Structure formats: C-alpha cells, structure tokens
Amino acid sequence: MTEQTETHLVARRAIEAVVLASTEPVEARLLAQLVELPVTRVEELCDELAREYEESERGFVLAKVAGGYRFQTHPDLAPYVERFVLDGQHARLSGAALETLAIVAYKQPISRGQMSAIRGVNVEATLTTLLHRGYVQEVGRDPGPGAAVLFGTTREFLERLGLPSLDDLPPLGDFVPDASVVEALERGLRVSDDPTPDDATEPVEPTDAD
Numbered sequence: 001m002t003e004q005t006e007t008h009l010v011a012r013r014a015i016e017a018v019v020l021a022s023t024e025p026v027e028a029r030l031l032a033q034l035v036e037l038p039v040t041r042v043e044e045l046c047d048e049l050a051r052e053y054e055e056s057e058r059g060f061v062l063a064k065v066a067g068g069y070r071f072q073t074h075p076d077l078a079p080y081v082e083r084f085v086l087d088g089q090h091a092r093l094s095g096a097a098l099e100t101l102a103i104v105a106y107k108q109p110i111s112r113g114q115m116s117a118i119r120g121v122n123v124e125a126t127l128t129t130l131l132h133r134g135y136v137q138e139v140g141r142d143p144g145p146g147a148a149v150l151f152g153t154t155r156e157f158l159e160r161l162g163l164p165s166l167d168d169l170p171p172l173g174d175f176v177p178d179a180s181v182v183e184a185l186e187r188g189l190r191v192s193d194d195p196t197p198d199d200a201t202e203p204v205e206p207t208d209a210d
Contacts, residue, residue: 011035012045015069025068025159066158067165093129100126101135105157106172109139109150127151135160 014035019026028046032039046069050062063072073081093101100123103115115123130136139152153166163169 108152111148
C-alpha cells in the first residue's frame with residue numbers, strides 16, 4: 001500500500017467519524033482542513049463513500065444538504081422510520097404554518113404584512129411558531145417607511161428538507177396548471193349571462209323580495 005493510498009483511507013475513515021459525530025452538516029472546507037487534503041479531493045472521497053453505501057444497500061446515506069455532509073436514513077426506508085417515530089413524539093406543523101413557511105421560502109425576504117396579505121389572514125401566531133422551531137429568522141429591515149422586519153428561511157429549514165440550497169427548491173411552475181387547464185376550468189365554471197331557450201321557458205320562482 002502506497003503512502004498516498006494509506007492517507008486517503010485514513011481520510012475516508014476520518015470523514016465518516018466526523019460526520020457521524022456532528023449534529024449538523026459538515027462543510028467540505030472544514031473536512032479538508034481536518035484531514036489536510038484539498039477540498040476537491042474531500043468532495044471526491046465523500047462521493048465515493050456515498051456510492052459505496054448505495055451500492056451495498058445500506059440503511060443510511062451520506063447526503064449533501066445545506067452546504068455540508070451528513071448521514072441520514074435511506075429514503076426507501078421511510079415507512080419503517082415513521083413506524084419507529086411514534087405519532088406525537090415530534091410536534092408537526094399545522095397546515096397554516098406550512099403555508100406561511102412556503103410563502104417565506106419562495107418570497108424571502110418578506111415582511112409580516114406581506115405574508116398576511118398573501119394568505120389573507122394574520123400570520124403572527126404561525127410566524128411565531130416558525131421562529132420558535134428555527135425554520136425562519138429575521139434577515140434585515142425593509143428600506144421603506146416603517147422599516148418593517150424582513151424574514152427568511154434558515155439553515156435548519158434546508159436540513160429538514162434535505163436541500164443543498166434554496167436554488168434547489170422545486171419551481172413554483174411545477175404546482176401551477178398551464179394556461180390551457182386554467183382556461184378549461186374557467187369555461188366550466190363560468191355562468192352565462194344570457195339565458196338558454198330552456199331557461200327562458202321555465203317559470204321563475206318568486207323570491208323573498210317579491
């Protein structure tokens with residue numbers, strides 16, 4: 001075994017140990033400093049480890065999320081993990097909180113007033129929940145009158161979704177029907193102002209006003 005090969009084997013083991021010990025994703029830059037290798041080489045080693053885990057059909061994966069690496073359960077085994085995690089062990093976000101979180105994710109930076117305007121209701125309670133959970137944070141002030149506080153998502157938000165960055169959020173267009181579908185829906189729901197011949201011959205029921 002050459003010295004270079006031995007160095008890389010030690011580096012692989014060190015990467016595994018550090019990522020396993022960390023409670024947050026570990027950046028490649030930090031791993032590179034720890035094992036004294038170039039960042040590009042560390043990223044290659046992480047990719048090698050990830051492939052090996054996948055090929056050997058392990059119950060976990062080495063995932064790159066929020067700009068770093070971490071171990072997490074394999075997506076295919078989600079039903080077993082869900083069965084393990086009893087209902088109620090972790091409080092779930094309400095539908096209102098999820099809607100507000102989605103608005104922040106796609107429109108950030110955004111103020112309380114803007115969130116409320118989009119949802120049509122006061123978001124103070126749900127925003128407090130999101131702040132408490134660590135999914136949303138203050139990111140600045142609006143330069144306009146009033147200097148409203150602006151909010152954005154956090155690193156914790158990316159970790160929970162398993163995303164490397166906000167650029168990896170699915171496009172909103174994926175959830176919006178195309179123009180032809182919208183037009184068809186409008187035609188189906190539109191009420192004609194002109195009565196049909198059948199409508200014209202039917203007797204008109206009296207109303208309370210009559």
